[in-house]
Amino acid sequence: MKILYVASELAPFSKTGGLGDVAGSLPAALAALGHEVKVVTPRYGDIQDARLEPTGHSLELRFPYGVERGALLSLRLSPRQEVLFLENEHLYGRHGLYGDAWGEFGDNHRRFAYLSLGALQAAQRLRFFPDIIHLNDWQTGLAAVALRRGFQATPLHEARCVFTIHNLAYQGQYGKHVMEELGLPWELFTAEHGLEFYDAVNFLKGGIQFADALTTVSPTYAKEIQEPEGGFGLDGLLRRRQGVLTGILNGIDADEWNPETDVMLPARFRAEDLRGKAVCRHALLERFGLGADTEAPVFGVVSRLVWQKGVDLLLEALPEALQTGLRFVAVGSGESRFEDGLRALRRQYPRQVGAHIGFDRELSHLVEAGADFFLMPSRYEPCGLNQMFSLRYGTVPVVRATGGLVDTVQGGPDGDGILFESFHPEALLGAIRWALALYGEPSRLADFRRRGMGRDFSWAASARSYERLFASLLMG
Ligand code: ADP
Numbered sequence: 001m002k003i004l005y006v007a008s009e010l011a012p013f014s015k016t017g018g019l020g021d022v023a024g025s026l027p028a029a030l031a032a033l034g035h036e037v038k039v040v041t042p043r044y045g046d047i048q049d050a051r052l053e054p055t056g057h058s059l060e061l062r063f064p065y066g067v068e069r070g071a072l073l074s075l076r077l078s079p080r081q082e083v084l085f086l087e088n089e090h091l092y093g094r095h096g097l098y099g100d101a102w103g104e105f106g107d108n109h110r111r112f113a114y115l116s117l118g119a120l121q122a123a124q125r126l127r128f129f130p131d132i133i134h135l136n137d138w139q140t141g142l143a144a145v146a147l148r149r150g151f152q153a154t155p156l157h158e159a160r161c162v163f164t165i166h167n168l169a170y171q172g173q174y175g176k177h178v179m180e181e182l183g184l185p186w187e188l189f190t191a192e193h194g195l196e197f198y199d200a201v202n203f204l205k206g207g208i209q210f211a212d213a214l215t216t217v218s219p220t221y222a223k224e225i226q227e228p229e230g231g232f233g234l235d236g237l238l239r240r241r242q243g244v245l246t247g248i249l250n251g252i253d254a255d256e257w258n259p260e261t262d263v264m265l266p267a268r269f270r271a272e273d274l275r276g277k278a279v280c281r282h283a284l285l286e287r288f289g290l291g292a293d294t295e296a297p298v299f300g301v302v303s304r305l306v307w308q309k310g311v312d313l314l315l316e317a318l319p320e321a322l323q324t325g326l327r328f329v330a331v332g333s334g335e336s337r338f339e340d341g342l343r344a345l346r347r348q349y350p351r352q353v354g355a356h357i358g359f360d361r362e363l364s365h366l367v368e369a370g371a372d373f374f375l376m377p378s379r380y381e382p383c384g385l386n387q388m389f390s391l392r393y394g395t396v397p398v399v400r401a402t403g404g405l406v407d408t409v410q411g412g413p414d415g416d417g418i419l420f421e422s423f424h425p426e427a428l429l430g431a432i433r434w435a436l437a438l439y440g441e442p443s444r445l446a447d448f449r450r451r452g453m454g455r456d457f458s459w460a461a462s463a464r465s466y467e468r469l470f471a472s473l474l475m476g
Helices: 018-032 108-125 138-149 177-182 203-210 219-224 235-240 275-287 311-322 336-348 361-370 386-392 403-408 425-439 442-453 459-475
Strands: 002-006 036-042 053-063 066-078 081-086 132-136 160-165 200-202 213-216 245-247 298-305 327-334 353-357 373-376 396-400 418-420
Touching (some): 002 018, 018 036, 018 066, 018 081, 081 108, 108 132, 108 138, 132 138, 160 203, 160 459, 213 219, 219 403, 275 361, 298 336, 311 327, 311 336, 311 425, 373 386, 396 442
Parallel strands (some): 002 036, 002 132, 036 081, 132 160, 160 213, 327 353, 396 418
Antiparallel strands (some): 066 081
16 A cells, blocks of 8 residues: 655654654554555754755645745655655744744644645655555644645545544644635535634644544543543544544554663663663662662653643642652653642652653653653543553553553553552552552562563554554445
């Protein structure tokens, strides 16, 4: 099959969260299955890679607000996988993916209209006629609109269009003046069959309305988004489209996240020999000045510090949990109220709490490897990657039973992790107590670790699920 994959983030070039990881891995896994994949993504200002080559083609998109032009650059990652970077100095040539310290960029609707339509035009320019166009999140929603409603002419309408929702909370909503600015036909400004959402334009809704198939990143999240509680206002539409909606679990990048080969760690380890893990634990405690030789259990967190992740719950539960002597280490950045909360906790418990406010890949590996337990008290979690990294690294995940966490962490006495139901500090504390009890029984803890480390979260299995979906669309 020929697959055009469009995403606003692509690890390792650009990433704010799981979407970047997925875009960095799934296309490669599909190419490994024999498909020809072209990935289209913006060339943000921070992407400076000498390997990027001109294709000799450029894009030109005419919007009522003006004409956008930019070069099309290429990077061949493997014989069957090419990345096409859309260059456009005034739309992308700046620091940041979606915003900066002052908030969201004011022209994101233009920036991602350019990505959506530019991806289709790029395929045309290269005479690449895909069987499948795989779109991701609101930033690409207008591509589905273009394909099915001819908003900007495109000869690619033969292709089947798959739209993946990585996080329903981010929808790309703009005032309705955007309809005219971008030249979206007004007949699409309806709630039932168009892009209208409470008198605003909703790009995500465009993707959900017009794609041939919808996926999200775990089976449980696929159900949750059809309920008012998890639907962020789109549950009704998603219920209407449930016949084409499925959940396919993300994999993890097994090259980056493998404790046996991880070069970012001070030592490597495997299930049969955890001595390297002890070295990592020592290094982690030392790094944060928490008493490297302590026998107290170490709880880790690596997370965007946002409402979704339940940081408030952590901050409420931790003071009591810290009374047991446990160590807590967090790496994250996000909302300042949570960043400040973690800093305050560190000041209050300098011998027990370590916090690094910022994005740090190497440190995230050290936390995954060096901690005994990994906390994810998420309000909701479409898939979540960190719990899978934790399992691979013999770090027992302690997670709230929601979304992809339910589908990846096995609870119970013979499981590999600890789940709690209610979004309440007491429930989190209960789970932490459970973890402490497990920590007190080394042989049971070893069983938990061994089971977790034996799990297969490679992309190959997920890629085969996508392949089956694509094939069914081409037959149907
Ligand atoms: P989300 O996409 O909602 O942020 P995921 O668990 O799916 O959550 O993916 C998060 C990814 O971002 C993981 O690879 C995680 O390790 C990484 N990450 C998040 N915050 C940081 C940070 N401060 N430093 C390093 N990596 C981080």
